[in-house]
Amino acid sequence: MSNIDTIREFVVENFLFGDSAQLTDEMSFLENGIIDSTGILEMITFLEENYKVKIDDDELVPENLDSLMNISAFLDKKLDGMSVPKEEGK
Amino acid sequence: MxxxxxxxxxxxxxxxxxxxxxxxxxxxxxxxxxxxxxxxxxxxxxxxxxxxxxxxxxxxxxxxxxxxxxxxxxxxxxxxxxxxxxxxxxxxxxxxxxxxxxxxxxxxxxxxxxxxxxxxxxxxxxxxxxxxxxxxxxxxxxxxxxxxxxxxxxxxxxxxxxxxxxxxxxxxxxxxxxxxxxxxxxxxxxxxxxxxxxxxxxxxxxxxxxxxxxxxxxxxxDIPFYPRHEQVDLSPAEISEKIHELLLDAVRIRLRADVPVGAYLSGGLDSSGVTSLVVQNFNSDVRTFGIRFEEDAFDEGKYQNRMVFFLKANHKEIMATNDEIGESLNNVIWHCEKPLLRTAPVPLFLLSKLVRQSGIKVVLTGEGADEIFGGYNIFRETKVRRFWARQPDSTMRPGLIGQLYPYIFDNPRLKRMLESFFGMGLDQFDDPLFSHLVRWENTGKIKTFFSDELKAAIGSYDGYEQVKESLPDGYAGWDTLSRAQYLETSLFLSNYLLSSQGDRVAMANSIEIRLPYLDPRLMEFMGRVPSKWKILGLNEKHILKKSFQGILPDDIVNRAKHPYRAPIEQSLFSGKALESVHDMLSETSLSNAGLFDPAKVNRLKNKLINGGEASETDNMALVGILSSQMVARDYIDDFSSRTENVIDKLPRTVIFDRKNKTDYVGVKNAD
The missing domain is CATH 3.60.20.10 (Aminohydrolase, N-terminal nucleophile (Ntn) domain)
Structure with a gap:
């Protein structure tokens, strides 16, 4: 299963309780109320455990985490050891 | 009562x-x-x-x-x-x-x-x-x-x-x-x-x-608010003095009764202030009552004890254990007569039982102060978001949100994501419901658990439109805080707090609550106080704090606001409640009531049982589903059997029978 499918499955199971109909790859989690302020923690834990990556504090920005596509792109770069978007000024 | x-x-x-x-x-x-x-x-x-x-x-x-x-x-x-x-x-x-x-x-x-x-x-x-x-x-x-x-x-x-x-x-x-x-x-x-x-x-x-x-x-x-040109031009000192005077009289007349009057004492500013006014002016021996919790996140014991010591109060407290909260939820729903999204009414039900057992029938409470004086975080949040909306690209302004929710922002890793969360809808600052949209949108997510039938029956109904249509004349001319106060008071205080955390859970144990902060004279006066004095910078309830100077210890006046809440998943997914939770959330019960999608509810249940971290939304959904199931069972299916023998509970009854022109005293159910 590709990264994006695995993450989609996690989101559908944990935040949408099985309701996958409306979730598109580009959809913003925050704008569409899919993940709330405490749900972000769950997502990070899942990514770190499932992909054995360490996500730095300054990588926790919407550009990396706010949609299936953003997460997937972020993960790909992370797993390839490439540079990823970080918090401004850091 | x-x-x-x-x-x-x-x-x-x-x-x-x-x-x-x-x-x-x-x-x-x-x-x-x-x-x-x-x-x-x-x-x-x-x-x-x-x-x-x-x-x-x-x-x-x-x-x-x-x-x-x-x-x-x-x-x-x-x-x-x-x-x-x-x-x-x-x-x-x-x-x-x-x-x-x-x-x-x-x-x-x-x-x-x-x-x-x-x-x-x-x-x-x-x-x-x-x-x-x-x-x-x-x-x-x-x-x-x-x-x-x-x-x-x-x-x-x-x-x-x-x-x-x-x-x-x-x-x-x-x-x-x-x-x-x-x-x-x-x-x-x-x-x-x-x-x-x-x-x-x-x-x-x-x-x-x-x-x-x-x-x-x-x-x-209607709840009084006024445009700036109809507000008072008094200094904060003069306003506080007037509030002290009005509140003292509001308390004085609320002590009128032919039975002793007690007071709820949480250790927060509002109930401490009222109790202090009672002790220092009217009754130094007033009985006080407070709630304690097992977990530090909910418990206010430290400040409660501080006040008990300060006032030398004749105080009693209940320990609202997780077990007891879970176990009492069903009974509380019977009294509240509506689905709830939180368990917070339950400890208040347990508290009124203690009051009754202590031989007291009437208590003063601090309810209403947060709405009238500007105490809730939603007001400060609105103020910050309005300020931020003027410069949406500012990197400094969103940082103020962190000061409002230190308990959410205590994980510095999440700062940027949380700021994005609170930054949503900033462009809607002209919307009359601006202050409450984040909360309502967030709550509305739990409608995902509704069954297809229920969704179809709701159709295209739009609650926001209904609220907008019901807003009073002049609302558009009020400032941001006044509008937020109006929404919070007319919807949340009047329809939820005064009922599910007020009348219902007190009357369930035959206890009358009295609420000095909701004296109409006080509400009228505060409606004319400029918003800048109500929340000074980000300091909530500035006027009330000022009016309590000298009658409360400084550490009570200056303490950070502690929102009153009660444990949810800890109460429902353990101990004695567990069996009934399973029963209410079983596929059969859910299908019978027809309100929720059993498959989705099952996923939520599994997530929580398997030790998944429950988000705010998960917790709201859990209580909402469970309590709706209880309402459906107790009021629709089992109502007749539940109320079969109520007539036996009728005490001595005086009957004025004008049909037959007779008056008499009936005993029990004998005519």
Whole structure:
């Protein structure tokens, strides 16, 4: 299963309780109320455990985490050891 | 404090029976366990369950006027009744009791519905004018006491609680899909309705008149706010001084009772302030009561003890254990009569039990201060978001959000993501509902658990539009904080806090609460105070804190606000509640009720049982689903069996039978 499918499955199971109909790859989690302020923690834990990556504090920005596509792109770069978007000024 | 109920048969039908009235009164006997009273003539029946507080001997209701053509039943207290009575005596009215009830009746004779303008108190009442054949129902300004009604064929049926209306067998009992949508967005139904189809709630500050088959409803008061040019130009010091004076008098008249009055003491600013005013001015030996929790995140013990020591209070507390909260939820839902999204009402139910066991019937509480003085985080959040919206690209402004929610932002890793969360909808600052949209949108997510049937029945209903249409004239001219205060007070305080965390959980144990902060004089004055003084910078309740200087310890005045909350998953997914939770959330129960999608609920259940971290939304969904299931079972399916023998609970009952021209005292259910 590709990264994006695995993450989609996690989101559908944990935040949408099985309701996958409306979730598109580009959809913003925050704008569409899919993940709330405490749900972000769950997502990070899942990514770190499932992909054995360490996500730095300054990588926790919407550009990396706010949609299936953003997460997937972020993960790909992370797993390839490439540079990823970080918090401004850091 | 009491319970009232009644039937008005416009055509004088035979269905108006003494037996039905007895059952309607008996089912809410806990509202008034001391005695009962029933009036019946060819058109109207009135029932009253009494908790005796003022005029213990002669205050038996219903009460009549001089020529017995007008009759009143009344749930409440009017604190300024001695002053009103004096004026009525001067006008030639004669009294046969010393109660506040009789004062209201004569005042109504004198002024009609305009009498409501003179009443400072908390009440729901019914007056029957047998000459005009007119029934008058009214509710206090802010909705401290409940009143429901329904029209069925040629009758109007009303009561303090819905269960009393449901004692009339013919009345259909159904969950209203639109009301479900409202509760799962706003935490409460909007004014005027209940969770049950066709059972209406008389909104706060309204009265109803019914005569000759016609029913009309009028508003006599609304929460006062004013545009800047109609506000006062006083200094914060002068405002605080005025508040001190008004609050002291609000407390003074709320101590009027023929039984001892106690106080709730949480250790927060509001209840500490009220209790301190009582101890230092009126009763140094007042009994106080507080709630403790097992977990530090909920417990305010440190500050409660601080206040007990400071006031040398005669204090008692209950430990609201997770187990007990879980176990008592169902009972609390029976009393609240609506789905809840939090367990916070439960500890207050446990607390009122302690008060009752301690021999106290009346307590003062600090409820209302956060709404009137600007105490909630939602107000500060609105202020910050409005400030941020002026420079949406600012990197500094969103940082202020972190100061409001230190307990969420304590993980520095999440700063940027959380700021993005609170930054949503900044461009909507012109929307009249701007302050509350983040909360309501977030809550509304739990509607995902609704079944397809329920979603179809709700259709395209839009609760936001309904709220917008109901906003008062002038709302657009108020500042951001005043608008937020109006929404918070008219929706959340009036329809949820005063009911599910107020009247219902106190009356369940026959306890009357009194709320000095909701004295109309105080609300009127604060409505004219500029918002900049209410929340100074980000310092909430600035005026109230200032007015308490010198009467409270500094560490109580300056402590960070602690939102009152109770544990959810810890209470429901462990201990004694677990079995009933499983039962209520089983596929069979869910399919029977038809309100929720069993597969989705099962996923939520599994997530929580498997130790998944429950988000705020998960917790709200859990309580919402569970409590809706309880309402559906107890009020729709099992209602008849649950209320089968209620008539046995009727205490000594005085019966005024105008049909047969006899008055007598009935004992128990004997006629």
């Amino acid at each position: 009491c319970g009232i109920t009644g039937i008005y048969s416009f055509n004088g039908s035979d269905t108006l029976s003494l037996d039905t009235l007895k059952r309607m009164t008996a089912v809410m006997q806990y509202r008034g366990p001391d005695e009962a009273g029933i009036y019946i003539d060819s058109f109207v029946g009135l029932g009253h369950a009494r908790l005796s507080i003022i005029d213990l001997c002669s205050g038996t209701q219903p009460i009549h006027n001089e020529d017995k053509t007008m009759w009143i039943i009344y749930n409440g207290e009017v604190y300024n009744y001695p002053e009103l009575r004096e004026k009525l005596v001067q006008k030639g009215h004669t009294f046969y009791t010393t109660s506040d009830t009789e004062v209201i009746l004569h005042l109504y004779e004198e002024k009609g519905p305009a009498c409501l303008d003179d009443l400072n108190g908390q009440f729901a009442l019914a007056i029957w004018d047998s000459k005009k054949r007119e029934l008058f129902l009214a509710r206090d300004r802010i909705g401290i006491r409940p009143l429901y009604y329904t029209r069925y064929k040629d009758t109007l049926i009303f009561a303090s609680e819905v269960k009393s209306i449901f004692m009339v067998d013919e009345i259909p009992r159904q969950i209203d899909p639109v009301a479900m949508d409202q509760i799962f967005t706003f935490w409460t139904t909007l004014p005027g309705v209940s969770i049950f189809k066709d059972i209406c709630e008389l909104p706060p500050g309204h009265y109803l008149r019914a005569a000759h088959g016609k029913v009309s409803i009028n508003k006599y008061w």
